Amino acid sequence: MLAPPAPPPTVARRELAGLVRMDGRAEEIAAFEAAMVGFFVEAADLMGVPKSVAALYGICFAAPEPMSFADIEQKLDLSKGSISQGLRFLREVGALKEVSAAADRVERFEPDMELRKLASRWLEERLEKQLISGRSRLQAIGKSIPAGRKSSARILKARLKALQNWHDRTRSLLPVVKTFLKLA
Amino acid sequence: MLAPPAPPPTVARRELAGLVRMDGRAEEIAAFEAAMVGFFVEAADLMGVPKSVAALYGICFAAPEPMSFADIEQKLDLSKGSISQGLRFLREVGALKEVSAAADRVERFEPDMELRKLASRWLEERLEKQLISGRSRLQAIGKSIPAGRKSSARILKARLKALQNWHDRTRSLLPVVKTFLKLA
DNA sequence: ATCAGCGTTCAATTTGATTTGAAGTTGCCG
DNA sequence: CGGCAACTTCAAATCAAATTGAACGCTGAT
Numbered sequence A, B: 001m002l003a004p005p006a007p008p009p010t011v012a013r014r015e016l017a018g019l020v021r022m023d024g025r026a027e028e029i030a031a032f033e034a035a036m037v038g039f040f041v042e043a044a045d046l047m048g049v050p051k052s053v054a055a056l057y058g059i060c061f062a063a064p065e066p067m068s069f070a071d072i073e074q075k076l077d078l079s080k081g082s083i084s085q086g087l088r089f090l091r092e093v094g095a096l097k098e099v100s101a102a103a104d105r106v107e108r109f110e111p112d113m114e115l116r117k118l119a120s121r122w123l124e125e126r127l128e129k130q131l132i133s134g135r136s137r138l139q140a141i142g143k144s145i146p147a148g149r150k151s152s153a154r155i156l157k158a159r160l161k162a163l164q165n166w167h168d169r170t171r172s173l174l175p176v177v178k179t180f181l182k183l184a
Numbered sequence C: 001a002t003c004a005g006c007g008t009t010c011a012a013t014t015t016g017a018t019t020t021g022a023a024g025t026t027g028c029c030g
Numbered sequence D: 001c002g003g004c005a006a007c008t009t010c011a012a013a014t015c016a017a018a019t020t021g022a023a024c025g026c027t028g029a030t
Helices: A027-047 A051-061 A069-075 A080-092 A115-142 A150-182 B027-047 B051-061 B069-075 B080-092 B115-142 B150-182
Strands: A096-099 A108-111 B096-099 B108-111
Touching: A027 A051, A027 B115, A051 A069, A051 A080, A051 A096, A051 A108, A069 A080, A080 A096, A080 A108, A115 A150, A115 B027, A115 B150, A150 B115, A150 B150, B027 B051, B051 B069, B051 B080, B051 B096, B051 B108, B069 B080, B080 B096, B080 B108, B115 B150
Parallel strands: none
Antiparallel strands: A096 A108, B096 B108
């Protein structure tokens, strides 16, 4: 690689959305990809996944054809390590599915469009898990309310009950939400 | 730094749940406080607040009487800085309310027990915000679908529609959830 | 068997968020 | 008016999560 004419090594109009490479590709397509990646990256925090993972999902989502590792590496500015780990994660949670390759035997990925499955999964993994462990924790707490002045104990019992109530209510709401996501 | 005589200055049976000081206080009470603080700290991640903030709420929740800054400082192993900032945050979001002091004029705090208000607030701040900004973002994306091969465009349009659908559905679910939390 | 391409692994690094602590305010008290 | 106690601020330290990249398999071709 001997002195390419381009002055600044490779910082000219490269990134967009901070992760998508612009290199020398069709503006229109890159812009679309960047927008899609941006969309998912913005939601990453809410869903509790690192941005790199959201970007991976986004780039696959923006590609009409299944993406290979190489394709992704070329389009996103991420290390092989991140790509590898991210793809593993996304496969595991069912966000991406691998499409058995056509010609070559390289693995390719496309987004699983059953978005509700993803949502369900999220609800189960994060909310439900927390709710269940929380419940038993609360029960344990109930047994340790200090026996001090009567009014104190009364207040604390009431608070605890409020918490338990809230937990139960949320828990009973979960199936409703899941059902709702299923419709349509 | 020349060899201090006292081996570990003050590490004897001090912590519990990592944040609650045990010092020389009644086991029973400290255990209860620790359990409560632990409960909220565990949920901190899900609610997207730092642990110190969850601990502050927890310790107030576990106290039958409103807590002063000093009370908290004594019970939680947190710097004044964290306590000050944390209390400000909790007041701002309405999780703690200040009770006009009885005798002295020190400010005291007690948890606002309208838990559903807290939940609502959370839904509005995090979910609703994201959903709204997401919506307009998606609309913008719609206009930038590359015009490449017909089938590609078709696929991308379908995906985008799926996303929009999901967004709309979630949005329409929000009021339902809020209502549900209000009951009982 | 050796090699080259492709991915994976994992320790080290980077990055960003949280927490600390010391200096700065505020306002009451003597 | 100081002085002091109670809180606040904010730059710097700390901590954990995310990311990198170099070393390590595989697998299929030569």
